[in-house]
Amino acid sequence: MKILIIQKKHLGDILVSTVIFPLLQKQYPDAEITFLLNEKHHQILIGNPFVNHVIFWDKDKLLSLFLNVRKQKYDIVIDLYAKVDSGFLMFFSCAGKRITYFKKYTQLFCNFPIERSKIVRCKNTTLSIEHRLQTLEPLKITFEETFPKLYVLPEELQNSHQILSNLGLSTDNKLIMISTFGSKEVKTYPLKYMAKILDYISDLQENIKLLCNYLPFQKELFLQLYEMVSVKTKEAIVKNFDTQNLREFIAITSVCDCLIGNEGGATNISKSLDIPTFTIFAPGVNLTDWAWTDKPKLDKFLHVNDFVENSTDYLDFKPDFMKKSLEGFLNNVFELTKFKTNV
Template sequence: MKILVIQQKMIGDVLTSSILFEALRHKYPQAQLDYLINEHTFPVVDQNPFIDNFVFFTKKEEQSKQELLKFALSIRKQNYDVIIDVYSKFSSNLISFLSSAAIKISKYKWYTSFIYTNTFNDAKIKNTNAGLAVENRLQLLEPILNYKPQVFKPKIYLTAEELKNSKRFLQQNNIDLSKPLFMISVLGSSLKKTYPFFYMARLIDEIVTTTKGQILFNYIPNQEQDAKAIYNACKPETQQQIKFDVFGKSLREFIAITKHCTALIGNEGGAVNMAKAIDVPTFTVFSPWITKAAWNMFEDGKIHVSIHLNDVKPEIYNNRSKKYLKANYKRLYETFTPDLILEKLNLFLKEN
């Protein structure tokens, strides 16, 4: 049997959807299990023992409908028996439509349901602490497993060499691994998913005051100016504990460095999901317009903790649409002041 799972775009989505392979391998140990992803997301699934082959969706296919068609036809030639389209957007719809697979599975959309043999509506209420992002993906396997799959946690597989090199890198940069070390996800993937800079600085001040810990910032090169603005907003004594220029040069290096941290704290996004996948404690601040139930995966109130404006000011959310919340994210973030977060953050720091 040949099975192709399609999950394009974001790193967090690609990591989360990788749980399907562990479930599939238990049921079909001899099957060929392939994963179609954007090439920049590969680091989070590199070394995954349950995936046989990777099929990369590149910028060439993204930018040209002609190239996308050629790509879809090349997938057709692979003669997959099953297509599991987790992404369910135009490109993956086309790939699924042109595929010769006898079984095609995706989420239900009225305008694409004719493409697939099995479709599912996303659940709105979670049944486990895995969260809706996990539960809704696992239900896509039911037609070929013939039973409700057990919950699997996303995992990132680091090599011994990567862990050794990252430890040496930290020590060479005067990081004392016998003391608390916190990775701060200072910026989200966009401003709409980024806790206000001054507020974030106050949280970092509290972490240093409470723990006397060392601080690393998670940011990519084009975010350096914004990361520096948050650094500048911190107290001078906090700045002394921030190792601003100590960061991984690649996604795998970031993950390996994070493995040595006491916890990852900050904005909801791919970094949080990666930390969970390597069993590092997390404290997550959700954007006011993001649905917490979908992405607070495996939250237990101690090792993995999150906070949302809806947790502390639920009256704001009465009969408000997601469209309204997203459009008014700035005003909502302004009401999500650090004092609403610090009690829960300090409890997390005490526990971890």
């Protein structure tokens, strides 16, 4: 049994797509699973025991890709990307079962179009996960509450400890990863508000260290944010913290006590590592789509509409609204950490 899964891009989408791997393996124990995506995102799959092969979408080598996919003679192709180009590839594969989401044009490429549900079956999984699980229905695989999972290699974990040591830190510190910015401006909590959130964190917990994650093009924004916070918060922020690539970020996050900040790739990574996560949702992102968790009593998700009904303005989402929730979240996190340490 050979299975090809297509999800070309978007870190969060690729990560959430991993929920179907264990269920496919359970249904087809001898299956050989191949994942097709853009090369720059492949690090998200490193160490995943369910993926046998990874192939890359290269727009400059499409003929070679199409011919290779046809040559592999896949039994099943599941196109989670559901665009015209991936649809053509799925059709060209000649796989016996070609599954994708129902759209007007996808019916031309597949023999199992899936109507995406608009109703959440399980609050903890949310639609982002459940839509992926729906693609397994033509394979007679029944719904199970399943969550994305990331894997950290032993050498990566060792390297993360060395990075912390070089920064004068260790896992004995209270380490909080900050998802400082969203992937774009509309998904980024206003800078002056985020400064207040960081001040709250440093006031609520003693002896913490804040690891502020940001992309290279966001460094100037980080420096602006740094100048907005209190002196105490400046002392808590590890200003020279940086990661060289996605795998380093994953490994270091895996040894943090929690992650707090903007919804996006970082928060999905944190949850996939079983790290407690406090997520600030942008007005345009629905909780029913991305507030998935396997720790509903610990993870926290807040949206402006929790406080200001029907608001679409991030400026309505005042930092004070979050203070009580932040306090409860941090108390729970460090009580849990204390318990683990004592055990």
